[in-house]
Structures are given as C-alpha cells and as structure tokens.
Amino acid sequence: MKSIKSHKFFSKAVLLVIVSVSLQSCFVAKDYKRPEFEDTQNLYRTDNFPTDSISMADVSWKTLFTDSYLNQYIEEGLQNNLDIRIAIQQILSAEAYLKQGKAGFLPTLNAKGTATHQELAKNSQFGSIFNGSIEQFELSTTLSWEADIWGKIRSNKRAYQASYLQSVAAHQAVKTKLISSIATTYYQLLALDAQLAITKETIQTREKGVETIKALKDAGQVTQVAVDQNIAQYNNAKALQVDLETAIFKTENALSILLGKPAQNFERSPLEAQHIDTDLKLGVPALLLANRPDVKSAEYNLIQSFELTNVARSNFYPSLTLTATGGFQSLELDKLVNSNSLFATVVGGLTQPIFNQRKIKTQYEVAKAKQEQALLNFKKSLLVAGNEVSNALYDYRAETKKYQFRENEVEALRQAEQNSEALLNNGFANYLDLLTARQSALNAELNVIDSKLNQLLSVVNLYEALGGGLK
Numbered sequence: 001m002k003s004i005k006s007h008k009f010f011s012k013a014v015l016l017v018i019v020s021v022s023l024q025s026c027f028v029a030k031d032y033k034r035p036e037f038e039d040t041q042n043l044y045r046t047d048n049f050p051t052d053s054i055s056m057a058d059v060s061w062k063t064l065f066t067d068s069y070l071n072q073y074i075e076e077g078l079q080n081n082l083d084i085r086i087a088i089q090q091i092l093s094a095e096a097y098l099k100q101g102k103a104g105f106l107p108t109l110n111a112k113g114t115a116t117h118q119e120l121a122k123n124s125q126f127g128s129i130f131n132g133s134i135e136q137f138e139l140s141t142t143l144s145w146e147a148d149i150w151g152k153i154r155s156n157k158r159a160y161q162a163s164y165l166q167s168v169a170a171h172q173a174v175k176t177k178l179i180s181s182i183a184t185t186y187y188q189l190l191a192l193d194a195q196l197a198i199t200k201e202t203i204q205t206r207e208k209g210v211e212t213i214k215a216l217k218d219a220g221q222v223t224q225v226a227v228d229q230n231i232a233q234y235n236n237a238k239a240l241q242v243d244l245e246t247a248i249f250k251t252e253n254a255l256s257i258l259l260g261k262p263a264q265n266f267e268r269s270p271l272e273a274q275h276i277d278t279d280l281k282l283g284v285p286a287l288l289l290a291n292r293p294d295v296k297s298a299e300y301n302l303i304q305s306f307e308l309t310n311v312a313r314s315n316f317y318p319s320l321t322l323t324a325t326g327g328f329q330s331l332e333l334d335k336l337v338n339s340n341s342l343f344a345t346v347v348g349g350l351t352q353p354i355f356n357q358r359k360i361k362t363q364y365e366v367a368k369a370k371q372e373q374a375l376l377n378f379k380k381s382l383l384v385a386g387n388e389v390s391n392a393l394y395d396y397r398a399e400t401k402k403y404q405f406r407e408n409e410v411e412a413l414r415q416a417e418q419n420s421e422a423l424l425n426n427g428f429a430n431y432l433d434l435l436t437a438r439q440s441a442l443n444a445e446l447n448v449i450d451s452k453l454n455q456l457l458s459v460v461n462l463y464e465a466l467g468g469g470l471k
Contacts, residue, residue: 029151029310032158032303037379056280057291057466061179064278064463069268070186073259077182080260084178087171094160094167101160104153107145112327114138137336140327140343147320155310162307166300172470173293178258180464184457185255190271191453192251196244198445199237206234206438209421216425229435237442271452276459280396288385291467298374298381305367305374312367315360318352385465392462399455406448413441 056064065071078084115137122132148154213230216222256263288295326344330336353360417437463469 029155029307029314032306034299035302035375035378037382055287055291055466056278056463057287057468058471059278059463059468060471061463061469064276064468065183066277067186067269067274069266070183073186073255073266074179074182076261077178077259078175081178081258082260083174084171085260087167087174091164091167091171094164098160098164101157104148104157107143109144110142112138112140112142115333134331135333136329136331137333138327138329139336140325140329142323142325144321144323147322149320150314150317152311152314152319155307155314159304159307159311162300162304166297166304169293169297169300171293173297176293176464176467176469179469180460182255182258183460185251185258186268187271187274187453187456187460189248189251189255189266189268190274191449192244192248193268194271194449194452195446196241196248198442198449199241199244202438202442203234203237203241206230206237209434209438210234212421212425229432233435233438271449274452274456276456278459280393280459280462288382288389288467291470292381292385292465293467293470295378295381295385295467298378302371302374302378305371309364309367309371312360312364315353315363318350321349321351323347323349385467388465389462392458392465396455396458396462399451399458403448403451403455406444406451410441410444410448413437413444417441 061074062071065074116135118134118136120126120132120134126134146153210227210230213222213227217224217227252266253263255266289299290296324344324346326342328336328338328341329343330338330341335341417434420434420437423433
C-alpha cells in the first residue's frame, strides 16, 4: 500500500517538473538588444568620412611605435604596472561570480548529522512513555531545486557574465591607457632632452656674447647697461637649464611609476629620430563599439542592468521549489544505520508573493532606474569616444601645419640674430635689437620642439581614442 502511495506521489512530482519546464516557453525575461542611437554616423566631425572597416586601432602597438627603447618600456609596463595587476585581480573576482551564475541551474545538496538529547517532564504524556528523556540520532541529506519558470536564474547567469566581460573590458581600458601614458611620457622626455641641448648651446653662445659685449664696452661702443643686459640674458638661459633638468628628473620618475619599478635613469633615442608611418585610418564610428574598451564596458554594464531588471520582474511571479530529504533516524545509536531507520520526504512548493511591504516593487523600480542610467552612460561613452577621436585628429592636422611655420620662424629669427650681431659689432645697431633677436630665436626653437612633440602626442591620443593597444 505504501509503495502505491509513494509511486503516485512521485508521479505527481514528475508531472509538476514537466509542467514547470514547459512553462519556460512563457519567459517573463526579455532578450537584450543593442539600442540604436541616432546621429552617430558623424561622430568624428570630419569631411573625409571613412567608408571602410579598417581602423588604426587594428594596428599593433609594436608596429605603430618604431623606437626600440619605447617598445621595451611598454612591454615592461604591461607586465609590471600595478594598475594592470589590480585589474587582473578584478577579473579573477568577476570570474568567480560567473562560475556561481553558471551553477544556478543546479540543485543544492546538503548533508547533516545530528545527535539530540531531550529531558521531558516525567508527568507529561511523552515523559511517562519515554521515561523522562529522549535521545535521537540522524544522518540525512537534503536536495533542493528551483525551476527556472520565468527565466530568473538564466537572467542572473547572464548578469554575472556581463559583469565578467565588463571587468575584462576594464582591464583592456587600463592596458590601452597605460600604453598611451608610457608613449606620452617617453616622448616628453625626448622633447625635454632636445630643449636642454638647445639651451646648453644657447648658454655657450651667450657666454661668448658677454665677452664680446665687454670688448665693445672697452672700445667705447656700448655702455655698462649693455654688459649687464647680456649677463642677465646669460643667467636667464642658465636658469632655464635648471628648470629643464628638473623636469627631466621628474618625468623619469613618472615613467618609473608607469613601469612599476623604482625611480631611475632611462636610455632613450633622440627626438629627431622619431616618426610614425602608420596611416591614420579612423574606420567607421561603429568600430568604436568593438574597439573602445570603455564603450564596451559601458555596454556590458547596460546588459547587466537589463538582466537584473529581468530578475526583479520575475520576483512578481510564483516560484516552484522541489525539496527532497532522506537518511537515517533512530532513537538508538547502534541501530542508526539500519533499513528500519530509513526515512524520506519530498516536498513540492509553489510560492506566490502577495504582500511584502512593497519590497519587490521597489526592487523592480530601482532596477529600471539603474537600467536607464546605464543606457545613458552607454550613449555618453560613445559620444565621448567620438569627441576624443575628432579632437585628436584635428590636433594632428593642426600641429602638422604649424610645424612648418615654426621652422620658418626659427630660420628667420636665427638670421635676424646673426644680422643684429654683425650690425652691432660694426656700430650700426642697438644692443637691444640683438638681445631681442636672441631671446626670440631661443623661444622659437623651443616652440619647434613643442610642435614636434604635439605631433607625436596627437597620434598617440588618436590611437588611444580609437581603442588601439589591444593587439
């Protein structure tokens, strides 16, 4: 008789499982679809709009940068930089949650062993039967499984997966930023070296100029004021040398931090040896979704928020849980592992929330608000990415044009300096003309180096803006 009842119960339980699985075709959970934003085809604000699917971001940083020292430092930075190592640990944490999400479809299994001693009143009903005390021993396991009728477990799994991919994209963003920072710092060092070299040459020239102006004073062609002005200009150049040496020292320290090593001196090439031959191909704006790590991260955050909204929505619907418990129970320890001590319980439960202090509705409204916030952040990240590409491209074109003008300016001012000095030596010019020409020529030469530096940095910025550095 017992076996017949058990058979009927298990048949009903199996039927309940089959019904629950069939109901999964009526998912409350929706599928994510990438939103379409208007006016994203002109993100770069350029007349030369690219129509191909090739982007400068597809070029490896090892190909983009031709300086062997720079490539060596980038390699070291990717291995040792502390921000990179922190991001890797964040990936490992997200990976652990992803594994947890994948296990959401599996049942839970718990084992339990208990020994209970209970003292009863001897005058009570049970106390008189059990002589005042009861001892009971139990070894059991409990198996519990929740049917994913409304897609809640599936959505949780996808949310964990999006979180993991977001951490991977965050790591890629750190990597891209690190490559850009190392290249930028390295080029700044080269520019400071070049400016220091020019300043040292200027100091030597001005030192000779002081000797010349003193000779002219002795000859009665100029006054002591001219001598003092030349000495002041000489010391001004010496002070500039100190400033440049200080800047070089601090920039080397900054590069040390990026490489994750103690502060030190770094070998490097001259600025004039630097050139970037890679074509500045932008690709279509849609490639930013595939290449820019911060844009990818923003979309994964949107996916996570979307799936968590699915979870919050599913909480309005009933949940089906099946629980089975079985094992051994006995009043005597030596009879615990015995066929007569076996017991089993199977429970199928359907829980429908009715009134819970508005918690479920609040969770759903909060999830919807966070999803909308994530959507806006995703759109903002795309607009910011397009803006950065546009600015970097415009900077490169502007610096390329300006560089030629700067070189022409240097040539003219150096000629003016030579002419002023010759005229002064022959008594046909004022010493102030020479001082002005010298200072203007030095400033112009320093500006040429700045222009060359800005050219290189604009390419680095464009490479980063397009999402380069991942290959």
